[in-house]
Amino acid sequence: HDPVEAVSLADRVLVLDDGRVLQDEPPAEVTRHPRSPWVARMLGRNAWPGTATADGLQLAGGGRLVVAEPLAPGTEAL
Structure with missing residues (x-):
């Protein structure tokens, strides 16, 4: 689709990958908070996995991003 x-x-949107449910939520939640890099890419978004810090996102591969909606420090994020 x-x-x-x-x-x-x-x-509601149910996202499947190889028969596995990756996300099952209202459309706004899926688009604003994809739960995996696969879901983010399927929606045409960049996937930047990392860990939230007090001032942004520490990327898994190194580097930092400033975020519009801060998360609790230590939270894993895309």
Whole structure:
């Protein structure tokens, strides 16, 4: 299915990969908070896995990002 069509028309979105449920939530939650790099890429987003810090996101591969919505320090994030 077309991911844009799915999040535009659905009340809930179920994302599967090889028969495994990766995410089952309302469309806004799936688009704003993808639960895996695969879901993020499927939606055409960049996936930057890392750990939240007091001032942003420490990337798994090195480097830091400033984030618009801070998370609790130590939280794993995309």
